[in-house]
Amino acid sequence: MLNKSLAIIGLCSVFALPLVSSSVLANELEQVAYHVDFAEADRFSATLTSVNNMLIEYENALSEYDLSIVFVGLGARFVTDSAKAGTDARLNERRKELHDRLLNLQRTKGVKLAVCANTLKDFGLSEADLYPGVETVPSGVVHLAKLQKEGSAYLKIQ
Numbered sequence: 001m002l003n004k005s006l007a008i009i010g011l012c013s014v015f016a017l018p019l020v021s022s023s024v025l026a027n028e029l030e031q032v033a034y035h036v037d038f039a040e041a042d043r044f045s046a047t048l049t050s051v052n053n054m055l056i057e058y059e060n061a062l063s064e065y066d067l068s069i070v071f072v073g074l075g076a077r078f079v080t081d082s083a084k085a086g087t088d089a090r091l092n093e094r095r096k097e098l099h100d101r102l103l104n105l106q107r108t109k110g111v112k113l114a115v116c117a118n119t120l121k122d123f124g125l126s127e128a129d130l131y132p133g134v135e136t137v138p139s140g141v142v143h144l145a146k147l148q149k150e151g152s153a154y155l156k157i158q
Contacts (some may be wrong), residue, residue: 030058030065031152033144036075041091041098044078047100047157055109068112068147069102073141076119078102082129099131107134116140 032054034047039044051067058065071078077085078098091098105111120126120136127136137143148154 003010003070009063016158028093029065030063030067031069031147031150032068033064033147033152033154034069035072035144035154035156036069036078037140037156038074039074039077039086039088039091041088041094043157045100045101046074046096048105048137050155050157051111052109055105055111060099066112066152067109068114068152069135070144070147071113071115071119071134072144073116076115076123076125079113079115079131080125080129081125081131081132082125083128084123103131103133114140114143116143 008074009095026069033084036044036047038044038115047069051069054065055065074086075086079102080101101111106113113131114137115130115134117136117138120129130136144154
């Protein structure tokens, strides 16, 4: 009787394995890296909208995600209020809104924010000038390449 019970359990396991595998694959981690190296406030707004829309889709599908935004060059102006990173009338007009949207994505959705240390040095900025929670990486482009190598899709809003 014990052998018969073990055989039934074994058969159930064999038939259930494909179901478990499919379910595990369906819950695969979605990885995305956005590249921000531009100065236009409206383009950055479009990037934030894209990030938000993507996260809504992932959450509706019950998908886990790991999403990063990497700021390089002129894009550093979006993670600081310092004019050292550059500014213009449109950015000044939209700065608070963009700041609030960015930090909301970070706080409520777990979006990771990284800025290039080379860029900070070029602009004469320090980590103290950055918004809370922005990670400094030695090289933004190397960080992007690393994220891609680890499986992240690369996106840059035009």
